[in-house]
Amino acid sequence: xxxxxxxxxxxxxxxxxxxxxxxxxxxxxxxxxxxxxxxxxxxxxxxxxxxxxxxxxxxxxxxxxxxxxxxxxxxxxxxxxxxxxxxxxxxxxxxxxxxxxxxxxxxxxxxxxxxxxxxxxxxxxxxxxxxxxxxxxxxxxxxxxxxxxxxxxxxxxxxxxxxxxxxxxxxxxxxxxxxxxxxxxxxxxxxxxxxxxxxxxxxxxxxxxxxxxxxxxxxxxxxxxxxxxxxxxxxxxxxxxxxxxxxxxxxxxxxxxxxxxxxxxxxxxxxxxxxxxxxxxxxxxxxxxxxxxxxxxxxxxxxxxxxxxxxxxxxxxxxxxxxxxxxxxxxxxxxxxxxxxxxxxxxxxxxxxxxxxxxxxxxxxxxxxxxxxxxxxxxxxxxxxxxxxxxxxxxxxxxxxxxxxxxxxxxxxxxxxxxxxxxxxxxxxxxxxxxxxxxxxxxxxxxxxxxxxxxxxxxxxxxxxxxxxxxxxxxxxxxxxxxxxxxxxxxxxxxxxxxxxxxxxxxxxxxxxxxxxxxxxxxxxxxxxxxxxxxxxxxxxxxxxxxxxxxxxxxxxxxxxxxxxxxxxxxxxxxxxxxxxxxxxxxxxxxxxxxxxxxxxxxxxxxxxxxxxxxxxxxxxxxxxxxxxxxxxxxxxxxxxxxxxxxxxxxxxxxxxxxxxxxxxxxxxxxxxxxxxxxxxxxxxxxxxxxxxxxxxxxxxxxxxxxxxxxxxxxxxxxxxxxxxxxxxxxxxxxxxxxxxxxxxxxxxxxxxxxxxxxxxxxxxxxxxxxxxxxxxxxxxxxxxxxxxxxxxxxxxxxxxxxxxxxxxxxxxxxxxxxxxxxxxxxxxxxxxxxxxxxxxxxxxxxxxxxxxxxxxxxxxxxxxxxxxxxxxxxxx
RNA sequence: GGGCGCUUAGCUCAGCGGGAGAGCACCUGCCUUACAAGCAGGGGGUCAGUGGUUCAAAUCCACUAGCGCCCACCA
Numbered sequence: 001x002x003x004x005x006x007x008x009x010x011x012x013x014x015x016x017x018x019x020x021x022x023x024x025x026x027x028x029x030x031x032x033x034x035x036x037x038x039x040x041x042x043x044x045x046x047x048x049x050x051x052x053x054x055x056x057x058x059x060x061x062x063x064x065x066x067x068x069x070x071x072x073x074x075x076x077x078x079x080x081x082x083x084x085x086x087x088x089x090x091x092x093x094x095x096x097x098x099x100x101x102x103x104x105x106x107x108x109x110x111x112x113x114x115x116x117x118x119x120x121x122x123x124x125x126x127x128x129x130x131x132x133x134x135x136x137x138x139x140x141x142x143x144x145x146x147x148x149x150x151x152x153x154x155x156x157x158x159x160x161x162x163x164x165x166x167x168x169x170x171x172x173x174x175x176x177x178x179x180x181x182x183x184x185x186x187x188x189x190x191x192x193x194x195x196x197x198x199x200x201x202x203x204x205x206x207x208x209x210x211x212x213x214x215x216x217x218x219x220x221x222x223x224x225x226x227x228x229x230x231x232x233x234x235x236x237x238x239x240x241x242x243x244x245x246x247x248x249x250x251x252x253x254x255x256x257x258x259x260x261x262x263x264x265x266x267x268x269x270x271x272x273x274x275x276x277x278x279x280x281x282x283x284x285x286x287x288x289x290x291x292x293x294x295x296x297x298x299x300x301x302x303x304x305x306x307x308x309x310x311x312x313x314x315x316x317x318x319x320x321x322x323x324x325x326x327x328x329x330x331x332x333x334x335x336x337x338x339x340x341x342x343x344x345x346x347x348x349x350x351x352x353x354x355x356x357x358x359x360x361x362x363x364x365x366x367x368x369x370x371x372x373x374x375x376x377x378x379x380x381x382x383x384x385x386x387x388x389x390x391x392x393x394x395x396x397x398x399x400x401x402x403x404x405x406x407x408x409x410x411x412x413x414x415x416x417x418x419x420x421x422x423x424x425x426x427x428x429x430x431x432x433x434x435x436x437x438x439x440x441x442x443x444x445x446x447x448x449x450x451x452x453x454x455x456x457x458x459x460x461x462x463x464x465x466x467x468x469x470x471x472x473x474x475x476x477x478x479x480x481x482x483x484x485x486x487x488x489x490x491x492x493x494x495x496x497x498x499x500x501x502x503x504x505x506x507x508x509x510x511x512x513x514x515x516x517x518x519x520x521x522x523x524x525x526x527x528x529x530x531x532x533x534x535x536x537x538x539x540x541x542x543x544x545x546x547x548x549x550x551x552x553x554x555x556x557x558x559x560x561x562x563x564x565x566x567x568x569x570x571x572x573x574x575x576x577x578x579x580x581x582x583x584x585x586x587x588x589x590x591x592x593x594x595x596x597x598x599x600x601x602x603x604x605x606x607x608x609x610x611x612x613x614x615x616x617x618x619x620x621x622x623x624x625x626x627x628x629x630x631x632x633x634x635x636x637x638x639x640x641x642x643x644x645x646x647x648x649x650x651x652x653x654x655x656x657x658x659x660x661x662x663x664x665x666x667x668x669x670x671x672x673x674x675x676x677x678x679x680x681x682x683x684x685x686x687x688x689x690x691x692x693x694x695x696x697x698x699x700x701x702x703x704x705x706x707x708x709x710x711x712x713x714x715x716x717x718x719x720x721x722x723x724x725x726x727x728x729x730x731x732x733x734x735x736x737x738x739x740x741x742x743x744x745x746x747x748x749x750x751x752x753x754x755x756x757x758x759x760x761x762x763x764x765x766x767x768x769x770x771x772x773x774x775x776x777x778x779x780x781x782x783x784x785x786x787x788x789x790x791x792x793x794x795x796x797x798x799x800x801x802x803x804x805x806x807x808x809x810x811x812x813x814x815x816x817x818x819x820x821x822x823x824x825x826x827x828x829x830x831x832x833x834x835x836x837x838x839x840x841x842x843x844x845x846x847x848x849x850x851x852x853x854x855x856x857x858x859x860x861x862x863x864x865x866x867x868x869x870x871x872x873x874x875x876x877x
Numbered sequence: 878g879g880g881c882g883c884u885u886a887g888c889u890c891a892g893c894g895g896g897a898g899a900g901c902a903c904c905u906g907c908c909u910u911a912c913a914a915g916c917a918g919g920g921g922g923u924c925a926g927u928g929g930u931u932c933a934a935a936u937c938c939a940c941u942a943g944c945g946c947c948c949a950c951c952a
Contacts, residue, residue, distance in 0.1 A: 568888080582911040
């Protein structure tokens, strides 16, 4: 028997492993190019190969999977393309750390061996996150899995570089970049994280040559004095006008440098005199260019002082700062120290303080690429959801600066540029050249640097589909339909995909961009390992099951606010899964003798028409909610329908029929309805809770012998049957629910056990309502444990009765022998006070002539009906 | 210095122009033959503050306060 095989509590673990394997074996996730059919495509935001599933991934991929599964069920040719990102710095760091445990550095083993080792690492551990995504239930087409450094992708990246170079959109030059002294590479402007920090403003004397006068210069970074090649003042600054053109002595370095005038200087800041260090400040660099100043680098790549620093050579930059302050004090060149807050840049990867550093790098010209990317959003051809993120996108695009794309790393796409050692020619081609195109020399060397990881991920929506080859996939699935990501990578990734998509494909990469929230802990703090407040999705899956986690995340995916995740919330949805389990258990326990039957309209009771109406309403609203990516709303609708309508009321109302208190025929109708409603609801819920819905769906169809397809994954998305939406049935059922709840409430408040049978009298002059109550009186008997129900139009309140009024129906419950009447009097007084307050509010509203004149008539009618009901209730209580 | 978001029950959050909601927590009573991860019932909120628009404001507008995020070269 089924009852024996189904445990009372849903156990997600075996279910989840079983079904994922089944789905993969059946290739349900494999997308086919089917001309004539509508494609629906999402490319996954590729997680780093070093990654381990965190809540952000869990949210991101749950939402994608919901949309994907729905489209698959709708019959679209649905592709969710997965893959991973080689994640230059992150991966290199991991392997370097591994080496460090063996007492080695990457330099010790050399570039080739290091890259080899990193590939080995990738083969071993790179699939971890993929397996975690599978545990999450992600229905990706794994046959199309890509990696940003696989062979085809490498070809795409080379094409990107070479083409942009020949179009003049990529150039190489010696500029100030953000240098990370720990990662030993340049990073892009947006990879620098600024933080307000306590610092000092040091006022330093710069002696004027052959004079005892001096200019006071204020700086936050005295160690850079050693690289100064000028002092700049504003041309209109009266205080310094006469000093322009003179020579001053740079302290400690004792270098003679000019006083120059430049508009950049702000006379109101500091002392109005600026020390110029072209090699270590981007603005100073520009001033240096304008005035043809020398650039003197004083740091090594590691952030130590170099030989230009003289006796400070070899000292760490921050130790040197202290030492130099001391020396300035000793030489009486330091006037004062003022504390000040200033913004300090940190490496986004390792948090090391960034050093502006002069070096030769490759850059991409962004303005020409940004223009079409701005236009496509302005024209509404790419939609951001929520819309407000458009502004963020525009702000960045309008103020875009050139992008430093070269990185001094070993792990990544090595730049396909070769330098002729004989004639200095630069050769940029996709395939390695054999000889110099200018002097024919074979003495060539490839650029040592690799590309910024985002330079390759910018191609993700089309390189993964085969570009630069014109594959069938590319033609069919591009542009993709939707991108799901969080707002922290709008600049890094979204913006650049738009630019490169438009540039290389001539077409936008996606239609919609859905931006979801960041996941924080229950107190709103960022989850971080150091804080110890990380809720690991894999732990949650262990404890509550994947479906509970997914449903939690989906329920909280409302636009506009970050998600503060708490375990309690997850537990609540675990309980929902259990509710589903037990409701289906109930259905299956009562399917004996089930036969599929066509249900005629005349077979339907009020409760049936009501639940079918509610079901279709729910489905309609779920469709609408998903369409606008309101996952929280969709989840709530299904939750409420299933628990509050189906389980709490409908299931109870089918019991008399199932328990054969009536005929076998009505039992069969009830069985069919239950199976149909479960089937429909499970399909509606499947994208959100794929595992439990499959498990139950399979079981129900096994018992009912009723399946037309072999898995819910490919079952059709539930259709709305508008003819089943039945306002009358909903109103009738509402009446029954009101009366039932009232009786239950009276019993509960007066301490009468629900299961204690009572006598109830219902009085109303409304003939229609009496008919409904008569017709469906069995519901009241069943739900409120009434054993004697009298319905009439002229019933007077029996002595010692509890009384209530619901929807104009007087409800009397004789209490004789049941309970002390005083408690009922107190209850009634509370009820009366509340109703009188409500009535008063209504009355005031209706007494206002403005309200009557200006409000919509439906609103006025409603208010009048409300007041009438309140008054009626007051009169009767 | 700009920009954005948030502030609703003890907690986590919906609602975003016409009767203040859910889950958890709390209180009362129930092992009612699907479910105690449950059932029935109940208490609890000047919807951050001030002002405005409107017949009507949690909802729209302005300002204020607090929290959070993003951008910005002021050394």
